[in-house]
Amino acid sequence: MRSFLTKVGAFLWRDLLTDLSYRFAFFLQLGGMIFSVAVFYFASRMVDPATAGLEGIAPFPWLLVGIGFQIYFSTALYSFSAKVRNEQVLGTLEAMLVSPTPTSIVLFSSTAWDFTWGALRLLVYLLVAVLVFDVKLHVESPVALFLGIALTLLSSAGIGLISASFILFFKRGDPVNFLLTMGTTFFGNVVFPSKVLPPAIAWVSDFVPMSWSLHVVRGTLLQGAGLADVSSQIVRLAVLTAVLVPAGLLAAKVAIQRAKQEGSLVQY
Amino acid sequence: MDYAIEGFQLAKSFAKKRSLKELVTRPFARPERVEALRGVDLHVNRGEIFGLLGPNGAGKTTLVKILSCLVLPDRGRAVVGGSDVRKENEVKPKIGLVHSDERSFYWRLSGRENLAFFARLYDVPGRRIAGRIAALLERVDLVDAADRRFSDYSSGMKQRLAIARALLHDPPILLMDEPTRSLDPESSLALRAFILEELKGRDGKTILLATHNLREAETLCDRLAILVSGTIRQVGTVSQLRRWGMSERQVRLEVSHWHEGIAGPFKTVSVERIDGVHRVTVALDGDGRLNDLLAAVMAQGAVIHACDRVESNLEEAFARLLREEKAKVTA
Numbered sequence: 190m191r192s193f194l195t196k197v198g199a200f201l202w203r204d205l206l207t208d209l210s211y212r213f214a215f216f217l218q219l220g221g222m223i224f225s226v227a228v229f230y231f232a233s234r235m236v237d238p239a240t241a242g243l244e245g246i247a248p249f250p251w252l253l254v255g256i257g258f259q260i261y262f263s264t265a266l267y268s269f270s271a272k273v274r275n276e277q278v279l280g281t282l283e284a285m286l287v288s289p290t291p292t293s294i295v296l297f298s299s300t301a302w303d304f305t306w307g308a309l310r311l312l313v314y315l316l317v318a319v320l321v322f323d324v325k326l327h328v329e330s331p332v333a334l335f336l337g338i339a340l341t342l343l344s345s346a347g348i349g350l351i352s353a354s355f356i357l358f359f360k361r362g363d364p365v366n367f368l369l370t371m372g373t374t375f376f377g378n379v380v381f382p383s384k385v386l387p388p389a390i391a392w393v394s395d396f397v398p399m400s401w402s403l404h405v406v407r408g409t410l411l412q413g414a415g416l417a418d419v420s421s422q423i424v425r426l427a428v429l430t431a432v433l434v435p436a437g438l439l440a441a442k443v444a445i446q447r448a449k450q451e452g453s454l455v456q457y
Numbered sequence: 458m459d460y461a462i463e464g465f466q467l468a469k470s471f472a473k474k475r476s477l478k479e480l481v482t483r484p485f486a487r488p489e490r491v492e493a494l495r496g497v498d499l500h501v502n503r504g505e506i507f508g509l510l511g512p513n514g515a516g517k518t519t520l521v522k523i524l525s526c527l528v529l530p531d532r533g534r535a536v537v538g539g540s541d542v543r544k545e546n547e548v549k550p551k552i553g554l555v556h557s558d559e560r561s562f563y564w565r566l567s568g569r570e571n572l573a574f575f576a577r578l579y580d581v582p583g584r585r586i587a588g589r590i591a592a593l594l595e596r597v598d599l600v601d602a603a604d605r606r607f608s609d610y611s612s613g614m615k616q617r618l619a620i621a622r623a624l625l626h627d628p629p630i631l632l633m634d635e636p637t638r639s640l641d642p643e644s645s646l647a648l649r650a651f652i653l654e655e656l657k658g659r660d661g662k663t664i665l666l667a668t669h670n671l672r673e674a675e676t677l678c679d680r681l682a683i684l685v686s687g688t689i690r691q692v693g694t695v696s697q698l699r700r701w702g703m704s705e706r707q708v709r710l711e712v713s714h715w716h717e718g719i720a721g722p723f724k725t726v727s728v729e730r731i732d733g734v735h736r737v738t739v740a741l742d743g744d745g746r747l748n749d750l751l752a753a754v755m756a757q758g759a760v761i762h763a764c765d766r767v768e769s770n771l772e773e774a775f776a777r778l779l780r781e782e783k784a785k786v787t788a
Contacts, residue, residue, distance in 0.1 A: 192580065198577075199573075203566065203570075210565040211565075280561050281560070281562065283556075283558075284554075288579050289546070289549040289550045289580055290578045290579075449528055450529050451472065
């Protein structure tokens with residue numbers, strides 16, 4: 190475990206140093222986040238607070254939490270495949286894979302910075318919303334909030350691993366993520382409530398995991414909901430995690446083995 | 458015998474890239490395969506520099522990748538440091554890979570930062586990392602450039618950093634894939650001296666060196682294998698390989714005078730006159746003995762100043778082998 194954490198630390202330090210070497214872009218991103226929060230605030234002022242599906246939450250915090258958390262959760266979706274591809278293109282993947290560190294640890298640790306940076310971005314979003322735009326957060330059950338976030342990240346990571354397996358195998362094309370992002374943004378209660386959709390397709394939203402995740406996060410963060418209030422969504426997320434994480438690990442194992450067999454592990 | 462690296466009937470083929478036309482017209486057809494290795498047997502002794510010499514596309518890099526656990530063989534078995542390459546947890550701590558790809562480092566990080574990152578991956582204990590990196594930087598003469606960005610390094614410096622990385626965990630076996638490919642002559646010479654004096658001489662590492670540079674192979678390697686079209690055609694010491702394929706033994710004499718018939722039954726191959734001395738190459742074919750040749754020449758009153766065996770150089774032997782291979786393919 191200690192060795193694993195040490196390696197995660199090495200990846201974090203590497204990526205922090207790399208990001209800091211692009212100082213202008215680094216601070217520009219921070220500035221951009223603050224600006225985006227302001228855009229969400231003024232855009233949400235166009236929305237009628239009585240819109241169906243907002244569940245009594247003001248449009249601005251509803252939108253902010255939806256978009257902020259979707260961006261964070263999508264880190265788990267995209268980071269694995271993006272990192273694999275990036276290391277392939279940089280030419281550093283081979284140097285890492287020839288080291289005694291198992292490929293699975295290389296894969297996981299590579300994404301550590303993306304998760305950390307994503308969490309920091311989310312924190313900045315929330316801080317700006319609280320400090321500048323007077324959003325009130327009511328976290329009554331940190332456990333429920335933590336479970337909601339952790340299970341969403343894990344289940345997304347499962348899909349992310351399947352997606353990275355596509356990259357390892359087909360080198361390009363990422364159909365898993367493409368379809369998921371489209372579906373999630375449309376049906377996941379991210380930017381607008383699914384209740385504003387035509388009834389013929391609105392039901393799809395009940396089967397989209399992002400809807401469950403955002404229900405938990407909005408409830409626990411903005412409405413003071415407890416574990417019991419969001420237990421049904423948490424159970425669903427737990428089941429999803431139990432299926433997707435092993436599936437993702439299996440897909441990655443098979444893809445790595447096949448890529449080694451085909452000799453295409455470091456090709457892009 | 459206890460070998461550092463062994464290969465038994467290693468075979469590997471890769472799917473051939475298909476053209477757009479093929480992809481459209483026969484999307485589900487099995488792609489053709491190109492054989493990169495065809496039953497390679499290999500035995501590398503501990504502590505030797507073993508050269509893998511071959512033209513581009515001979516299968517050298519594929520073999521190195523199999524030995525470094527990056528590619529799995531289709532058939533056959535490879536054992537590195539006593540462990541099968543399929544057990545990569547056992548093999549990887551025993552090997553260091555140095556290849557010619559300059560892109561294998563993070564260009565925005567300094568040399569020291571790059572090494573610190575890889576030291577973690579190579580399981581160097583945290584408290585030993587700084588000291589190990591400092592020692593390696595000194596050995597590869599990069600102390601002054603240690604905190605400069607990798608992108609500012611010259612090709613020679615990049616290659617030296619690659620060697621430092623491969624040595625981080627002090628592996629007994631080094632796999633080097635054309636380490637001097639992108640270097641200028643001066644840097645190549647310095648790197649060869651480092652490999653010979655430091656890595657082999659001081660550290661006693663076993664080194665498998667894949668190269669198509671004959672001069673490099675000749676200078677560095679204790680033994681060589683010539684790999685052509687995925688098959689090892691010859692294995693031996695440099696002098697054995699130089700002689701390989703020569704149809705006759707030849708000697709070079711430096712004598713006071715020379716005329717036709719002076720060598721008796723022996724065939725004169727060439728005669729040069731330099732500063733009053735005749736330099737003559739004579740073929741000792743069949744049962745011809747050197748003693749008989751010298752006796753014949755001396756009997757004619759010539760004074761022999763020097764006598765050497767003529768050896769074919771590696772280049773000639775290699776070219777001969779490629780010619781043979783080409784003739785075989787044509788046939």
